[in-house]
Amino acid sequence: MNVEQIKDHLEAYKENDQLFDAAHFLIDTFGLEHENLAGIGFRPELEPNKMLLTTEGPLGEKQMVMIPKNLFDFDLNIVVNMIAHEMLHVRQKAPGNLVEDKNEREFQAYYEMLFHKEFPLVPAVSDFHKKFFGDKALEYYKRMGEKSELQQKYLEQRNEIDNLILAL
Numbered sequence: 001m002n003v004e005q006i007k008d009h010l011e012a013y014k015e016n017d018q019l020f021d022a023a024h025f026l027i028d029t030f031g032l033e034h035e036n037l038a039g040i041g042f043r044p045e046l047e048p049n050k051m052l053l054t055t056e057g058p059l060g061e062k063q064m065v066m067i068p069k070n071l072f073d074f075d076l077n078i079v080v081n082m083i084a085h086e087m088l089h090v091r092q093k094a095p096g097n098l099v100e101d102k103n104e105r106e107f108q109a110y111y112e113m114l115f116h117k118e119f120p121l122v123p124a125v126s127d128f129h130k131k132f133f134g135d136k137a138l139e140y141y142k143r144m145g146e147k148s149e150l151q152q153k154y155l156e157q158r159n160e161i162d163n164l165i166l167a168l
Contacts, residue, residue: 001029003123007076014072022072023065023083030080030121032087036094038062045070053082055089059098063090077123081133084122085109091118103143104150110137111157114164127168134165 001009006029013022020040027033038057043066046052051071057063065086071079088109092099099105113133116122125133141158144150151158 003076010072010076019067019069019072023067026080026083027087030084030119032084032119032122034087034090034094036063036097037087037090038064040064041066043068048073051082053086055086055093057093059093059100060095061093063093065090077125078129080122081113081125081129084116084119085113088112088118101144101150103140104154106140107137107144107154107157110134110140111154111161114161131165131168134161137161 006026009025010022013019013025019042023040027037041056041064043052043054045068048070051068051074053068053071054066055063056066065083067083071082086109089105091097092105092108099108110133112118113122113125114130114137116124124130138158138161141151141154141161144154
């Protein structure tokens with residue numbers, strides 16, 4: 001399915017106020033599915049030009065991805081990346097896949113938004129957003145603790161992010 005067809009489908013969902021169906025459509029279209037997803041719910045909108053998605057639920061249990069009602073007013077590539085970020089959290093919180101450290105979960109999710117290794121169908125974002133996501137990943141990397149075991153585990157990925165940001 002090409003980008004214009006995807007946008008047309010999303011517009012039809014929006015027109016019929018079927019926002020959960022639109023989110024599930026993107027999850028299916030871009031190969032983001034995971035059995036640990038309990039469902040999609042609404043969260044309050046921040047502002048008309050900002051969006052925040054969250055994954056909610058105890059570690060090791062099914063997760064709800066919470067989206068704002070204005071999610072589909074944003075650029076498709078950003079929306080897909082934001083949903084992919086949360087769907088990675090759904091995987092990270094699943095039994096057998098637990099990533100207990102929040103900094104590690106966030107670093108992995110922002111890294112994924114840059115390199116799409118878990119979700120190769122997810123489209124790239126603008127250089128502006130790549131820099132933003134890269135900076136966020138590095139922020140969580142720093143929070144892991146200077147020269148900690150966790151930082152050592154992700155040193156190669158951190159170097160990839162540094163190189164990407166330098167190339168922008």
